[in-house]
Amino acid sequence: MLLSGTVIVDAETVIDDGAVVVDGDTIAAVGERRDLVDRFPGHDRREFGIVAPGVVGAHVHSVQSLGRGIADDASLLDWLFDHVLPMEAGLGAEGMRLAAELGYLECIESGVTTVVDHLSVAHADEAFDAAVDLGIRARMGKVLMDTESPDGLQEDTDAGLRESERLIREYHGAADGRIRYALTPRFAVSCTEACLRGCRDLADEYDGVRIHTHASENRDEIAAVEKETGMRNVHWLDEVGLTGEDVVLAHCVHTDESEREVLADTGTNVTYCPSSNMKLASGVAPIPDYLDRGITVALGNDGPPCNNTLDPFTEMRQASLLQKVDALDPRTTPAETVFEMATLNGAEAAGFDRVGALREGWTADVVGVDTDVTRATPLHDPLSHLVFAAHGDDVAFTMVDGDVLYDDGELLTADADDIRRRAREFDVPGA
Structure with missing residues (x-):
């Protein structure tokens, strides 16, 4: 297949009249459209306003998709313990499957080709199966909670770790490596030291398994x-082994100088979730400082109850604007920086090689964006448009691993209308 348009290779390279040639699951060539049409005359052709790398949602909660809007105007811990966790506890296998389908549907329709997904304590198989079936690329894992947790979610430490190991054996590397596992302890408040250290032990035991927490x-x-440990959060996570290049920490809004040194020295990945941090009034993460220290910062939407969308373009816009306001400096976090966070940095945090840019020999995760809209007229700078003006609704085409998942408003791997119908009819606990 030959996909043509303004090609955004990465945050630094744009080809105005370009094309991307896909053979199987791989990008065979990237360059000027005229040259590639001549070189690959037999390929099916599609034309879009912009052809770009698939976006990486480096921190999402697909399980929370059924709870969109149920917990507005609440502080984090109240939001979590009074609303969101009871909802999760009430979801059975059917609810988990539907929530995952709904979340992945929204991601695919909006140009997200890879997610780092923080599931729930029970029925994780349902979400793994949904990711396999719908075709999204995912780093995901069941949640562990073994203390200070609501009924229906708190579990025995050893039982939770055993279940995690079972899921690793069954799903890590599934779908030809498109699905990979992350140990996902909820956060230090709801996990004992034994649980956190057990996650590190499992990640070390199984090649390529990562750790993802808040x-x-x-x-x-x-x-x-x-109060519980005598340490600040990042120092405690470092003490129990939850820092390093195989760790993704969501948020990191409030860190001091010594914690930032730990993040940089250990190569720990950080995911920035600006809309969630604003809605829950958590604060403004020190993203420019993290980047200056060489910390890999990715971008995520978090969950629909604290966002209320999984649209990555909305998140890109917020990511830049929030930092500009915080710094009172319009030069802070320009479009190029934010786009790199949403693509290459996200792929690095998720642990997927050769993903996040449109380069020859890389994996064919590609999106086509419609620019025949008033918002894109005139189109002086395509990268600026994607970060500051585009919407998920502008995505016309989503490809993962060379497979077309979404094309011209239609999901090709499942019945989108049926997913939405079942979601509307589902009796969501606590809603």
Whole structure:
């Protein structure tokens, strides 16, 4: 297949009249459209306003898709323990499958080709199967919670770790490596030391398994961890082995100088979730400082109850604007920086090689974006348009691993109308 348009190779390279040639699951060539049409005359052709790398949602909660809007105007811990966790506890296998389908549907329709997904304690198989079937690329795992947790979610430490190991054996590397596992302890408040250290042990035992958790999102959370452990959050996670290049920490809004040194020295990945941090009034993460220290910062939407969308373009816009306001400097976090966070940095955090840019020999995760809209007229700078003006609705085409998942408003791997119908009719606990 030959996909043509303004090709955004990566945050630094744009080909105005370009094309991307896909053979199987691989990008065979990237360059000027005229040259590639001559070189590959037999390929099916599609034309879009912009052809870009698929976006990486480096911190999402697909299980929360059924709870969109149920917990507005609440602080983090109240939002979590009074609303979201009870909803998760009430979801059975059918609810988990539907929530995952709904979340992945929204991602695919919006140009997200890879997710780092923080599931729930029970019925994780349902979400793994949904990711396999719908075709999205995913780093995902069941949640572990073994203390200070609501009924229906708190589990025995050893039982949770055993279940995690079972899921690793069954799903890590599934769908020809498109699905990979992450140990996902909820956060330090709801996990014992034994649980956290057990996650590190499993990640070390199984090649390529990563760790994904929340950290330093809210001052109350930090105070609770410090009261229990005598350490600030990042120092405690470092103590129990939850830092390093195979770790993704969502949020990291409130960190001090010594914690930032730990993140940089250990190569720990950070995921920035600006809309969630704004809606829950958690604060503004120090993204420019993290980047200056060489910390890999990715971008995520978090969950629909604290966002209320999984549209990555909305998140790109917020990511830049929030930092500009915080710094009172319009030069902070330009479009190029934000786009790199949403693509290459996200792929690095998720642990997928040769993903996140349109380069010859790389994996064919590609999106086509419609620019025949008033918002894109005139189109002086395509990268600026994607970060500051585009919407998920502008995505016309989504390809993962060379497979077309979404084309011209139609999901090709499942019945989108049926997913939406079942979601509307589902009796969501606590809603």
